[in-house]
Amino acid sequence: MSVIDLKTGENLVLKALVWRGTPEPPREGLVFLREGRVAAVAEGDNGCRDKVPAPGSPDLLELPGCTVIPGLIDCHVHLALDGRDFSRARQQWNNRPEWQERVKADLQETLERGIVAVRDGGDRAGIGLEAKQLVMSGRLAGPLVLACGQALHRQGKYGSFLGPGLTPAELETAVDSLARQGVDHLKVLVSGIVSFSEYGRVGGPQFTREELQRIVHRARGRGLRVMAHASGEEAVRLAVEAGVDSIEHGYFLSEESLHRMAARGIAWVPTVIPVAGQVRGQWRAQYTAREAEIINRTWRRHLKMVRKALEMGVTLGVGTDAGATGVCHGRGFLEELLLYREAGLSPANILLAATRNGAAILGLEHLLGRIEPGRPAFLVAVEGNPWKDIGALARVKYVFRPAQ
Numbered sequence: 001m002s003v004i005d006l007k008t009g010e011n012l013v014l015k016a017l018v019w020r021g022t023p024e025p026p027r028e029g030l031v032f033l034r035e036g037r038v039a040a041v042a043e044g045d046n047g048c049r050d051k052v053p054a055p056g057s058p059d060l061l062e063l064p065g066c067t068v069i070p071g072l073i074d075c076h077v078h079l080a081l082d083g084r085d086f087s088r089a090r091q092q093w094n095n096r097p098e099w100q101e102r103v104k105a106d107l108q109e110t111l112e113r114g115i116v117a118v119r120d121g122g123d124r125a126g127i128g129l130e131a132k133q134l135v136m137s138g139r140l141a142g143p144l145v146l147a148c149g150q151a152l153h154r155q156g157k158y159g160s161f162l163g164p165g166l167t168p169a170e171l172e173t174a175v176d177s178l179a180r181q182g183v184d185h186l187k188v189l190v191s192g193i194v195s196f197s198e199y200g201r202v203g204g205p206q207f208t209r210e211e212l213q214r215i216v217h218r219a220r221g222r223g224l225r226v227m228a229h230a231s232g233e234e235a236v237r238l239a240v241e242a243g244v245d246s247i248e249h250g251y252f253l254s255e256e257s258l259h260r261m262a263a264r265g266i267a268w269v270p271t272v273i274p275v276a277g278q279v280r281g282q283w284r285a286q287y288t289a290r291e292a293e294i295i296n297r298t299w300r301r302h303l304k305m306v307r308k309a310l311e312m313g314v315t316l317g318v319g320t321d322a323g324a325t326g327v328c329h330g331r332g333f334l335e336e337l338l339l340y341r342e343a344g345l346s347p348a349n350i351l352l353a354a355t356r357n358g359a360a361i362l363g364l365e366h367l368l369g370r371i372e373p374g375r376p377a378f379l380v381a382v383e384g385n386p387w388k389d390i391g392a393l394a395r396v397k398y399v400f401r402p403a404q
């Protein structure tokens with residue numbers, strides 16, 4: 001596995017099966033990379049005027065048996081957390097060298113799994129936002145990071161580790177303050193979390209529809225999108241009615257909400273692995289048999305809704321909630337995709353969710369999600385053909401990206 005930084009002045013031609021991020025299957029072809037960008041793509045019999053380097057030339061990278069795809073996108077991570085030990089990660093927040101060391105390793109791992117962009121869901125200490133700045137300035141290597149800084153939540157309700165609790169009078173000021181800090185989007189906690197001891201129970205809504213509308217309105221005025229943590233039908237409905245841009249988690253949402261989301265163009269990032277992962281591997285021991293059964297019922301219902309969402313035309317993005325206990329940065333992404341496969345989604349639909357849809361959700365559809373001339377070269381080469389077997393994404397051979 002190598003990460004290749006495409007430097008200015010360097011040219012490279014990739015010869016492989018090429019999947020361009022469209023509903024069309026991959027085809028044998030050539031991808032011409034120049035100055036960190038895709039200069040041209042030649043597929044199948046489409047002739048190409050660009051000169052193909054001779055075999056053996058250092059400018060030609062032949063990748064037999066490999067597929068080149070657009071870089072993957074994780075729509076929901078928490079860089080402030082490590083997925084293993086919640087309290088240790090939180091203690092590190094006060095020790096900059098320590099958390100930077102940990103975040104550096106997690107970003108590297110993320111990149112090596114073929115993930116070229118992540119959208120951070122916030123933390124009270126603003127670590128996700130600081131990590132973004134470290135990556136942008138070149139001090140940390142990693143995928144593109146989009147950050148929200150702190151999440152908005154209601155005083156006294158779930159989410160104190162994600163941001164300070166707000167009173168209804170403070171909503172606009174909080175949005176303005178985050179906008180001034182240079183965040184890329186807003187995160188609002190509309191509900192609590194899903195119960196593992198009572199099937200279907202979710203911590204109640206934190207804001208009224210009017211309050212959510214105020215947040216969304218203010219965010220729009222500042223040019224920011226809103227990602228809404230919402231589980232439970234009531235919270236999802238409120239968030240959808242308030243016009244947020246994406247529903248995160250969405251456990252126990254109804255078909256009716258999915259219809260509304262499809263109609264209004266509101267995306268869904270279902271984050272299955274943070275729940276399903278609880279009853280796999282080492283984490284299973286933390287739960288009683290009854291709790292494990294509730295957890296299993298919860299994610300199985302969720303997967304059924306994921307499939308329905310796809311059929312209804314909801315834009316489905318892939319988010320892992322990486323950093324949440326049981327979800328490791330980087331590794332959690334394929335685990336999430338394999339759950340979609342379990343739900344019966346085709347590799348094509350899974351790939352589109354992991355690339356094109358993610359780019360749209362991040363507002364970076366002009367940069368990411370497709371292999372097209374003129375776009376920056378955020379590409380991944382995997383062994384095998386993920387269009388036939390999504391498991392091929394476990395075998396990342398190269399990650400290409402423009403040098404910073």
Ligand SMILES: [Zn+2]
Pocket residue numbers: 076077078121321
């Ligand atoms: Zn989250």
